[in-house]
Amino acid sequence: MVISQGTFALMIFTDRFFMSLVSPTHVAATLGGGVAAFMCMSLWIGLLSYGNALVAQYLGAGKKSLCSRIVTQGxxxxxxxxxxxxxxxYGVYLSFDGLGHDPQQLVLEKQYFEILLAWGFLTLFKACFSSFFAGIGNTKVVMIVDLLGVVINVPLSYSLIFGYAGAPEMGIAGAAWGTVLSNFTALVLFFLFYRSRSNSTEFSVADSYQFDRPLFNRYWRLGFPSGLEMFLNVAAFNVFILLFQSYGVTAGASAAIVLNWDLLSFVPMVGLHIAVISMVGRCMGAQDFQRLNSVISSGFVLGLMYSGSLALLFIFFRESLVGVFMTSATENDAIFQLSSWMMIGMASYVMADAVILVAGGVLRGAGDTRWLMVTSVLLHWLMVLAQYVVIVELQLGPKMAWMIFVGLILALALAFTLRLTGSGWRKHIPQEWTPVEAANL
Structure with a gap:
């Protein structure tokens, strides 16, 4: 799952790198348009991704036929x-005009956003199958599909952006179409794996194509808080990015560069988060609480080792990493200096990201989705309020705004740790599992 999520980060990373070969405005536009598109999809991705925990719980309870029914409800x-x-x-598209962005950047980010959003349903359907394979522990399938997706995406996007190998020169639209076509390919591959003879037999796939009201209701009831949490958090992050970009192209390009490296640390750890959800869900289904504690400790060891190594890399090699994006089209001393400074802040929170993802995976797998939603959303929007005061009212510089963002990550890590070390989340185990067992017997 770490490799799988790493391929997703690589696709976004290469898109922004290709844009850096064009201009700083193009780099900033891919950040603004891309985050806005993901914000719209995040509510439904978060909801559908909860299929991972549900599939894992039924697998742990020995009810394999219900695992495939979860896919159908999804x-x-x-x-x-x-x-x-x-x-x-459509509403978000109209709102771009009131953000006060550079006119050229505005045209580009709307173009990028429009293509990604129009074909966003491919991502939703793909999430259903990905969650199934993660839930049953067959993560090799997810890795293979996502690796093939990035193998297709990188050369395809390059060709469509710059007009190579007979492809039209489409610029930023080419980057968006490369992502869409790779998502379509991944969806087809997932379906072929899902319909394979061994998988169809083991999980009774042929009998799963039916509406199951108890499963549908449980999927929606537990998944919607996760989806709403993701949506509101991504919306808060999107507002922060849009406010930060109001400082100008220099700040916008600097944020895109730093967050591009952040992707290569955060997104692979999302794979660990998914794995923890799956394993915790399986422990729930089997009522194996001794193994549950082992999953928790192993998750923290892996997450902190990975993120700690990256933190050192980001601190000691920050100027070299920023220099990767200092191409002939984007070379700018102001961008280089601000990006290098922001890398220090990013290095200080990557280990906190690991704590958030591992602790959040445990709590989500246990069904503690409402607490996660309330706490995470509250802290994110308090950050947005602080950013508005700093950027719009007090008109302080981008460094102060960045420090507030770093503070949010550290506060989230502390809150999640305190919740995990308490006993409140464990009450969800019997209350969430027993009713569903009764409803489906």
Whole structure:
């Protein structure tokens, strides 16, 4: 799962690197448009991704036929949510005009956003199958599909951006279409793996294509808080990015560069988060609480070792890492200096990210989704309020705004740790599992 999520980070990283070969404005536009598109999709991705925990719980309880039914309920949800996704996207598209961005950047980020959002339903359907394979522990399938996706995406995006190998020169639109086509390929591959003879037999796939109200309701009831949490958090992050970009192209390009390196640390750890959710869910289903404690400790060891190594890399080699994006089209001393300073702040919170993802995976796998939603959303939007005061009212510089963002990550890590060390989240185990057992017997 770490490798799988790493391929996703690599796709975004290469898109922004290719844009750095064009101009700083293009780099800033991919950040603004990309985050806005993901914000619209995040509500439904978060909801559908909870299928991982549900599949793992039923697998742990020995009810394999219900694992495939979870996929079917997820596909129903994805289909129902697609028109809502487009409606949300239309509203966000109109809101770009009031953000005060550079006119050239505004045109580019709207173009990038429009393509990604129109085909966002591919990501939703893909999440259903990815969650199934993560939930049953067959993460090799997820890795293979995502690796093939990035193998297709990188050369395809390069060709479409710059007009190589007979492809039209599409600029930032080419980067978006490369992502769409790789998502479509990944979805087809997931479906072929899902319908394979061994998988169909083991999980009774042929009998799963039916609406199951108890499963649908449970999927929605537990998944929606996760989806709402992700949506509101990404929305808060999006507002922060848009406010930060109001400082100008220098600040916008610097944020894109630093957050690009952040992707290569954070997104692979999302793979660990997914693995923890799956293993915790399986322990829930089997009522194996001794192994649950082992999963928790192992998750923290792996997360802190990985993030600690990256923190050292980001501190001691920050200027070299920023220099990767200092191409002939984007070379600018102000961007270099601000980005190098921001890398120090990023290095200080990567280990906190690991704590958040591991602790959050345990709590999510146990069904403690409402507490996660309330706490995480509250802290994120307090950060946005502070950013508004700093950037708009007090008109302080980008360094102060960045320090407030770093403070948010550290506060989240502390809150999640305190929750995990308490006993409140454990009460969800019997209350969430027993009713569903009764409903499906």
């Amino acid at each position: 596909l129903f949800i994805a289909g129902l949510c697609t028109p809502i996704l487009w409606f949300m996207g």
